[in-house]
Amino acid sequence: xxxxxxxxxxxxxxxxxxxxxxxxxxxxxxxxxxxxxxxxxxxxxxxxxxxxxxxxxxxxxxxxxxxxxxxxxxxxxxxxxxxxxxxxxxxxxxxxxxxxxxxxxxxxxxxxxxxxxxxxxxxxxxxxxxxxxxxxxxxxxxxxxxxxxxxxxxxxxxxxxxxxxxxxxxxxxxxxxxxxxxxxxxxxxxxxxxxxxxxxxxxxxxxxxxxxxxxxxxxxxxxxxxxxxxxxxxxxxxxxxxxxxxxxxxxxxxxxxxxxxxxxxxxxxxxxxxxxxxxxxxxxxxxxxxxxxxxxxxxxxxxxxxxxxxxxxxxxxxxxxxxxxxxxxxxxxxxxxxxxxxxxxxxxxxxxxxxxxxxxxxxxxxxxxxxxxxxxxxxxxxxxxxxxxxxxxxxxxxxxxxxxxxxxxxxxxxxxxxxxxxxxxxxxxxxxxxxxxxxxxxxxxxxxxxxxxxxxxxxxxxxxxxxxxxxxxxxxxxxxxxxxxxxxxxxxxxxxxxxxxxxxxxxxxxxxxxxxxxxxxxxxxx
Amino acid sequence: xxxxxxxxxxxxxxxxxxxxxxxxxxxxxxxxxxxxxxxxxxxxxxxxxxxxxxxxxxxxxxxxxxxxxxxxxxxxxxxxxxxxxxxxxxxxxxxxxxxxxxxxxxxxxxxxxxxxxxxxxxxxx
Numbered sequence: 001x002x003x004x005x006x007x008x009x010x011x012x013x014x015x016x017x018x019x020x021x022x023x024x025x026x027x028x029x030x031x032x033x034x035x036x037x038x039x040x041x042x043x044x045x046x047x048x049x050x051x052x053x054x055x056x057x058x059x060x061x062x063x064x065x066x067x068x069x070x071x072x073x074x075x076x077x078x079x080x081x082x083x084x085x086x087x088x089x090x091x092x093x094x095x096x097x098x099x100x101x102x103x104x105x106x107x108x109x110x111x112x113x114x115x116x117x118x119x120x121x122x123x124x125x126x127x128x129x130x131x132x133x134x135x136x137x138x139x140x141x142x143x144x145x146x147x148x149x150x151x152x153x154x155x156x157x158x159x160x161x162x163x164x165x166x167x168x169x170x171x172x173x174x175x176x177x178x179x180x181x182x183x184x185x186x187x188x189x190x191x192x193x194x195x196x197x198x199x200x201x202x203x204x205x206x207x208x209x210x211x212x213x214x215x216x217x218x219x220x221x222x223x224x225x226x227x228x229x230x231x232x233x234x235x236x237x238x239x240x241x242x243x244x245x246x247x248x249x250x251x252x253x254x255x256x257x258x259x260x261x262x263x264x265x266x267x268x269x270x271x272x273x274x275x276x277x278x279x280x281x282x283x284x285x286x287x288x289x290x291x292x293x294x295x296x297x298x299x300x301x302x303x304x305x306x307x308x309x310x311x312x313x314x315x316x317x318x319x320x321x322x323x324x325x326x327x328x329x330x331x332x333x334x335x336x337x338x339x340x341x342x343x344x345x346x347x348x349x350x351x352x353x354x355x356x357x358x359x360x361x362x363x364x365x366x367x368x369x370x371x372x373x374x375x376x377x378x379x380x381x382x383x384x385x386x387x388x389x390x391x392x393x394x395x396x397x398x399x400x401x402x403x404x405x406x407x408x409x410x411x412x413x414x415x416x417x418x419x420x421x422x423x424x425x426x427x428x429x430x431x432x433x434x435x436x437x438x439x440x441x442x443x444x445x446x447x448x449x450x451x452x453x454x455x456x457x458x459x460x461x462x463x464x465x466x467x468x469x470x471x472x473x474x475x476x477x478x479x480x481x482x483x484x485x486x487x488x489x490x491x492x493x494x495x496x497x498x499x500x501x502x503x504x505x506x507x508x509x510x511x512x513x514x515x516x517x518x519x520x521x522x523x524x525x526x
Numbered sequence: 527x528x529x530x531x532x533x534x535x536x537x538x539x540x541x542x543x544x545x546x547x548x549x550x551x552x553x554x555x556x557x558x559x560x561x562x563x564x565x566x567x568x569x570x571x572x573x574x575x576x577x578x579x580x581x582x583x584x585x586x587x588x589x590x591x592x593x594x595x596x597x598x599x600x601x602x603x604x605x606x607x608x609x610x611x612x613x614x615x616x617x618x619x620x621x622x623x624x625x626x627x628x629x630x631x632x633x634x635x636x637x638x639x640x641x642x643x644x645x646x647x648x649x650x651x
Contacts, residue, residue: 136630142650143633146643 038062040387041165041179043157043328046082048363048376049185050141055384057148064151064177066167070324072206073192073199079138080145080152083187083364084373086134091209092229094130096405099236103407107444121237123214131210159333162356181387184328184335184344184354184361185380188321188371190226197281201289202315205230215239216313219291221278223249225404227318228261232406235270242271242312244278244293250404254416257454257468264408264450264470279307281315289315323365335359343367351395352383360387370400401482403475408450411478413485414466420456430459431515432491436507436523438472453508455491462491469508477505529586532593535560537609540595544627551589553627554648556638557610557618559603560596568600575622575638582644590648597621626650 038061042053045067057063069077069086078086098121108115145152153175155167160176167175190204203211205226216239220231223245235241243265250258266272275296282290292309323342330337330344336355337344344361347353351369352360360383363369363376378395385391401413420429432455437448456466464485469477484494499506513521534543540555547553556579559569566573576594583592597603597610603621610618624647625632631650637643 132630139631139650142646143637143643146640146646 036163036178036180038064038151038177038179040064040181040183040384041066041157041177042183042185043165044082044185044187044324044363045080045141045152046185046187046363046376047084047373048187048380049082049183050080050145050380051377052183052185052362052380052384053150054144054148055381056388057150059384059388061388063149064153064179065145066153066155066157066165068154068156068168068170070156070189072190072204074203074207076207076210078210079135080141080154081134081138085137085141087206087209089373090137091130091134092205092226092233093405094133095126095209095233095237096229096407098126099233099407102236102238103446107446110444123211123237126237127210127212134209156327158327159329159335162333162358180358182333182359183352183380183383184325184330184359184365185363185376186324186328186365188323188364190317191320191322192317193221193278193319195278195280197283197289198317201281201283202317204317208316211314215316217311218242218314218316219244219278219289219310219312220316220318222318222320223247223251224318224320225250225253225406226321227316228265228406229404230316230318231270232265232268235265235268236407240271241269242273242310244273244276246275246277250410252416253404253410254412254454254466254468255418257410257412257416257452257470260450260452260470261404261406261408261410264447265406267447267449268407276308278315284311288313291315321364321371325365333359335361338367341367350386351397352379369397370402372400372402375400399482399486401478401485403478405475408470409472409474410468410470411474412466412468413478413482414464415456416466416468417454417456420465424458424465428459429465430457430462431455432457432511433513433515433521434507434511434523435521436471436504438504439502440472451504453511455494455508455511457491464489464491464494467508469504471504473504477508480505481508527588529583529588529590529592531580531583532591533596534593535596536598537613540593541615543593543595547591547593551591552587554583554590554592555625555627556592556594557597557616557621557623558594559600559621560598562599567596569621571635571639572622575624575644578639578641579622579624579644582641582648585645586648593627 040056040061040063042049042065045065049065053063053065067080071077084090105115105119153167155169157165157167160166164178167177190206192198208230215234218234218239218241220227220243227243231241231243249262262272276293278291278293280292284290288311290309290311292307295306295308325337325342325344334356344354344365345367352362354361362379362383364371382393382395399414403409403411417431434453436451438451441448451471454468455464457464467481467485494509497509499509507523513519532543534540558572558576559567562568602608610616620634622638623634624638631647633643633647
């Protein structure tokens, strides 16, 4: 109670000293070192930070979480829970689902449903439903922190030294707090290019899910999974959508799969411009945004051979994200980061430990780690158990399954084909693949051309190195197979499993055609 | 001046009270078991929660309203078809339930007896 009383008090330097003595006197002795206000302060109330703080508190430690959302250039802010809850996984999956529903309604007539030829979608109703759910999650996180006696401060944390932090609230009130240890879990935010009009007129994924009016004709800049997912569901909701990419789609993912994702999006109605870089966004008198871009038909890096332009109602920038580390004053604490990217470099012995022994980092801010909510949660919990429960288990960042929620979902675990070939050599890699047709696509005559599965194996022992699934419910499909891959399963073990008929997932088990054989990979019949 | 505390009994009365305060101010609703002949609620958590909630509510701004609704006697409430449980506006699972009207903030059962959580509900926007 003493700690929480003091949190909201503004103190001058002299008073601060007295006050600290006072709190030291009244605070009951606990297992931690009492020379600090807290055993642990977590900076960032996202998935990783919340998980870590709650775990530490449950292990009897005095914990505080600082969470503060810098408004986006368009002024969007949100509540406790971080990117995933507010402007990431949760709203995008709901909007993806809204788009899939539209698709299902289109095909329903062929299944006998009497549905109107023209269906209308209300963006306002969708945003209302999504935002309402997000608000309930924000509240749920606040209740959970309170339940576990974690102090929550809606304040921006900046280091003063390796054991001291300054917490600044929106109204400018400053509080100095000390802790034995810190966890940096500040995550990432969208990047903005140096382009006229970008910050003034463009939106990012920070703004899209709470957009008050329908986005209308939309330009999505970028080919990250964020870009493609947003472009996918906006197209599905009926908007005219153009994706503008500079070079390759889904960098870091298997490129054959990425190209199939793009093919599917194009067949689904998304316009895709490649080798294009936007130059300028101007607001017209009509309120529309005039975008000018350079086109390089010879591919990335080739000479610019044309300038082009068009008008859009919304420009969504999704060119990448950058870690929120630059204003933490990491240098005064002595924490080393990659100067050019802002990522925090974990130590060799313990991925989450920074260059300062009592300061840790989890989640997206860590260099070379998957930027995924469940990864941050797991890393945060394991870290708290190592710090406060004598546990020894470390986060295993290998073979993390994930899914891109484009209209046709792409789920994968393990190595891409190109990475497997690079690591093991082409002669040592066997790739099984199949083009399959989901049963439920047949009656409504839906496009199945990109429904494709690929299993990348070691040629010697048939160990599965990577599994890639493009099709409906890929997230649900790949989760279970992720377990097999994590356990080091071989193709032989996988094919020993009996399939569940009729499903798309059974096609993973039935695959038998290798790329090397050159045989037709199309699945026929049962 | 002080924030306004309104006592109502039963479904129709709470609907009417909500209607009266529509759009004008920040409204909270507390649902508790009705008092028995002994003068206290049949629901022990309600007995504990009520003074805590009333005390915390005193710190709210003057334009805030707390509608304290008694849901009825125990048998009426325990019926799974009880209108407080089935009505889409309330969808109650438990008494006591304290909610911010029109917003997702809600506390149930022993959460309502935690002064920290109750303060938080009255403060959270």
